[in-house]
Amino acid sequence: MSSADLPVLTAAQFASDQDVRWCPGCGDYSILAQMRRMMPRLGVPLEKIVFISGIGCSSRFPYYMNTYGMHGIHGRAPAIATGLKAVRPDLQVWVITGDGDGLSIGGNHLMHCIRRNMDINIVLFNNRVYGLTKGQYSPTSPLGQVTKSTPMGAIDNPLHPLSIAIGCEASFVARSIDVNIKHLAMVLQRAAEHQGTAFVEVYQNCVVFNDRAFQYATDRETKLDHVLELEHGKPLVFGKNREKGIRLNGLNPQVVMLGDGYDEQDLLVHDEQATEPSLAYLLSRLRHEDGFPEPIGVFRAVDAARYDEELNRQIQLAQANRGIGDLEQLFHSGDTWTVTENENTV
Amino acid sequence: MQLTGSQFTNASAMAGNDVATFPDFPAEIRAPKGTRAGVSGFQVQFAADEIFTPGDELDVLVAMNPAALVTNLSDVVPGGLLLVNEDSFTDKDLKLAGCHTNPLEDGSLDSYRLVRIPMTTLTRKSVEDLGLSTKLADRCKNFFAMGLVYWLFGRELTVTLEFIQAKFGDKAEIAQANERALRAGWHFGETTEIFDIGYRVAPARLAPGTYNNVMGNQALAWGLMAAARQSDKDLFLGSYPITPASEILHELSRHKNFAVRTFQAEDEIAAMCAVIGAAFGGAMAVTTTSGPGIALKSEAMGLAVILELPMLIVSVQRGGPSTGLPTKTEQADLLQVLFGRNGECPMPVLACRSPADCFDVPVQAWRIATRFMTPVIVLSDGYVANGAEPWRIPRLADLPRIPVRHPKATDDGRPFHPYSRDALLARPWAIPGTPGLMHRIGGLEKEDPTGNVCYNPENHQRMVNLRAEKVERIADDIPRQQVHGPEQGEVLVLSWGGTFGACATAVEHCLQQGMQVAHAHLRYLNPLPANLGDLLQQYRQILVPEWNRGQLRMLIQAKYLRATIGLNKIQGKPFAVQEIVDKIQTIHDCQVPK
Ligand SMILES: Cc1ncc(C[n+]2csc(CCOP(=O)(O)OP(=O)(O)O)c2C)c(N)n1
Ligand code: SF4
Numbered sequence A: 001m002s003s004a005d006l007p008v009l010t011a012a013q014f015a016s017d018q019d020v021r022w023c024p025g026c027g028d029y030s031i032l033a034q035m036r037r038m039m040p041r042l043g044v045p046l047e048k049i050v051f052i053s054g055i056g057c058s059s060r061f062p063y064y065m066n067t068y069g070m071h072g073i074h075g076r077a078p079a080i081a082t083g084l085k086a087v088r089p090d091l092q093v094w095v096i097t098g099d100g101d102g103l104s105i106g107g108n109h110l111m112h113c114i115r116r117n118m119d120i121n122i123v124l125f126n127n128r129v130y131g132l133t134k135g136q137y138s139p140t141s142p143l144g145q146v147t148k149s150t151p152m153g154a155i156d157n158p159l160h161p162l163s164i165a166i167g168c169e170a171s172f173v174a175r176s177i178d179v180n181i182k183h184l185a186m187v188l189q190r191a192a193e194h195q196g197t198a199f200v201e202v203y204q205n206c207v208v209f210n211d212r213a214f215q216y217a218t219d220r221e222t223k224l225d226h227v228l229e230l231e232h233g234k235p236l237v238f239g240k241n242r243e244k245g246i247r248l249n250g251l252n253p254q255v256v257m258l259g260d261g262y263d264e265q266d267l268l269v270h271d272e273q274a275t276e277p278s279l280a281y282l283l284s285r286l287r288h289e290d291g292f293p294e295p296i297g298v299f300r301a302v303d304a305a306r307y308d309e310e311l312n313r314q315i316q317l318a319q320a321n322r323g324i325g326d327l328e329q330l331f332h333s334g335d336t337w338t339v340t341e342n343e344n345t346v
Numbered sequence B: 001m002q003l004t005g006s007q008f009t010n011a012s013a014m015a016g017n018d019v020a021t022f023p024d025f026p027a028e029i030r031a032p033k034g035t036r037a038g039v040s041g042f043q044v045q046f047a048a049d050e051i052f053t054p055g056d057e058l059d060v061l062v063a064m065n066p067a068a069l070v071t072n073l074s075d076v077v078p079g080g081l082l083l084v085n086e087d088s089f090t091d092k093d094l095k096l097a098g099c100h101t102n103p104l105e106d107g108s109l110d111s112y113r114l115v116r117i118p119m120t121t122l123t124r125k126s127v128e129d130l131g132l133s134t135k136l137a138d139r140c141k142n143f144f145a146m147g148l149v150y151w152l153f154g155r156e157l158t159v160t161l162e163f164i165q166a167k168f169g170d171k172a173e174i175a176q177a178n179e180r181a182l183r184a185g186w187h188f189g190e191t192t193e194i195f196d197i198g199y200r201v202a203p204a205r206l207a208p209g210t211y212n213n214v215m216g217n218q219a220l221a222w223g224l225m226a227a228a229r230q231s232d233k234d235l236f237l238g239s240y241p242i243t244p245a246s247e248i249l250h251e252l253s254r255h256k257n258f259a260v261r262t263f264q265a266e267d268e269i270a271a272m273c274a275v276i277g278a279a280f281g282g283a284m285a286v287t288t289t290s291g292p293g294i295a296l297k298s299e300a301m302g303l304a305v306i307l308e309l310p311m312l313i314v315s316v317q318r319g320g321p322s323t324g325l326p327t328k329t330e331q332a333d334l335l336q337v338l339f340g341r342n343g344e345c346p347m348p349v350l351a352c353r354s355p356a357d358c359f360d361v362p363v364q365a366w367r368i369a370t371r372f373m374t375p376v377i378v379l380s381d382g383y384v385a386n387g388a389e390p391w392r393i394p395r396l397a398d399l400p401r402i403p404v405r406h407p408k409a410t411d412d413g414r415p416f417h418p419y420s421r422d423a424l425l426a427r428p429w430a431i432p433g434t435p436g437l438m439h440r441i442g443g444l445e446k447e448d449p450t451g452n453v454c455y456n457p458e459n460h461q462r463m464v465n466l467r468a469e470k471v472e473r474i475a476d477d478i479p480r481q482q483v484h485g486p487e488q489g490e491v492l493v494l495s496w497g498g499t500f501g502a503c504a505t506a507v508e509h510c511l512q513q514g515m516q517v518a519h520a521h522l523r524y525l526n527p528l529p530a531n532l533g534d535l536l537q538q539y540r541q542i543l544v545p546e547w548n549r550g551q552l553r554m555l556i557q558a559k560y561l562r563a564t565i566g567l568n569k570i571q572g573k574p575f576a577v578q579e580i581v582d583k584i585q586t587i588h589d590c591q592v593p594k
């Protein structure tokens, strides 16, 4: 049966029978809704989809999808997904993780999962705080953030999820925001369709422990000045009236006013397919606190060898070259000898 | 080479071992270097007991070139250690030695423990800054080899260092170069974790059949492959290299044409988690490691228990704690695998007793895992893993079938309950891809039988008890414990794991002396065989020899309230038979009324 013949699913069919238990107003609801809404577009049957998560508020996600799912242990979802995908390349595998889950306790697995480039989609819900454990700072909390465990402000430098993904040679890197529902659905769909590890960071509001952390990027009045929507092949333009742009000054990005001596031709042009990840990395370093708009959309989408494919290719190759393995033959390899009944009676 | 040999003899004699030497000079003294006839060998035997037969079998062969390897190979015991200078296996060297293929690569050394060492390169490096000619530098490589062998057998360097001073003292840079090479060899042994002891069994009468010599880790890998075949599953191994378990990873990695997928993970946590993912996907999933790796896997092993998915966790024990003695054997991780997890977290445990037994145990373990839907632990140890013994090749038709069922959706309109149970308390292994059975599992407590997240107090107690009872009931599914020797008597030797050979031989010896002694060797450590409690009642004293401080003893005493006597050796080396005989004798004598 080709996917064209499959019955068209609805968003409701992707909802499990479990009550969703996040705090009212939590950004996770929106991400869940967009995932359920986007899924039918992929034409993949429910039973072929698996969501795997670690531990955290975000990691409750699999319970709410009417697909196969596993709520794992803290930080290890990428490793669980790797094993599953290695033996079941036919499945569509998603990893749901948080900023603590993915970048603190699970940083090592995230890094190795990305570099192997298996066909896995990773969605990191970044609320810049530990939600489930009630409000400690996280590896993405900005310097100075006051939390229960940093009453005088955080003093360790934050990590930037996309910079890390790009540093691990990610073949697909994207960002969206919980409340930008159309954009978020688009980004999730692009991630699903990408072959290889797709890494998506979603800015997610934790109403209880870090409310309004992304207000600059979501506030109706200011968001167009603080967010830059990436489009492949288009110059980096942003602002309420699309009056600003980003150009390169030497090796450094610079915000310029269009018309003020610069026009669109002076601006950086986005190229998500660039083989060199330098542009994507530069974009991942644009920070609101440094006076830059923060890009959303697809930073990078390139083709690269995939571990899952290579693993199975080696099996086929070995079977073609050596024949399908025969245990009897293996057991008799090397120097064997036979003991007969007679020898035994002496 | 002759010089090297006599130095080693001296060092061994200094160490108090009885030494016999058998210098093996080439008949043609001028035979061209590198040809088979020109091989100069020197064989040293050393043992704690008296030696009667110099020059029969070799446990370790240091081969400086292909010719040396091929001429002496037939003297090396199966599973013996080959330390080979891989720098001298160029096409030219191979041709000189008359080799058509490279023995290091053509599989002809499969039943030995081959360690390839770039001795020439390392030796040159070690003397680099002394400004010697290449020719002079290369002469030092025998001292490199000697340093390595000294490390392997725990010999002191002092005697040889003095010798070097005496012999080359007037040529300072030669003396210094030889000393450097000697130390470099020693350090190489220490940092690369070469295992020094091999399993030895007394030649016994073998049952009729065709035999192959297998090493423990190799047999374990083959056992896993056989279990996969018997259950119509593809094998997935998620592993992180660690001495003394790595050879299982190596062996399985070679067999891709058996559809064996091996995954070298970023650490043991990832290896364990990948195995959980693969088990969820319906594969025969296995991880292999040693104690430090088990420590890292523990949290994920707990997840495996609550998920109730079948998989195998193999631990090849080594000396601990911490990094401990990586190349020495021990059995001090029994309590770790039984209890080293948070919460009530029962897991079946089986242990291999010998290299050949490493084939059977994983097959049984996988049978239990799939029948009861549980992760299962297989224990081995460095001694068993690195030893070799004759293994009667089974006929595939004689191996047990391991039936595995994956449910399909039914049309009766009833919802699918992933934590419903059969008569054995096993839950269904429903795998992704099955239409209509979509479900979510995870580490949070499950509602019986829906599998939904549930915090209800009574449900938690019920689920804890169900998981425990399921494992306990395996006792009804495994063979009753057998004893060797009289069914009643003065002393029962109760053992497990790699102590088997020494215990069995010791008991046999005591039986021949007319003592009232029997031997029970446990393969199943959790649950223990159903008849074990009654069996222990049949003997006046129970002796439990272990390479630890009494871990099985603690279990036995706790479970059966039965006092036992320990014999505990924690020196990184196996029991000598005599040690056990002496202990049995002491116990026996003070028991029998005079
Ligand atoms: C081994 C382990 N250590 C600690 C915890 C406690 N813990 C659970 S979730 C969490 C942090 C979650 O933060 P994040 O990943 O950002 O998820 P969020 O709740 O914010 O979505 C911690 C520390 C745990 N469950 N397991
Ligand atoms: S604590 Fe924060 S992240 Fe967690 S559910 Fe509540 S609002 Fe969402």
Ligand SMILES: [Mg+2]
Pocket (backbone or CB within 6 Å): A056, A098, A099, A100, A125, A126, A127, A128, A129, A130, A131, A138
């Ligand atoms: Mg968080």
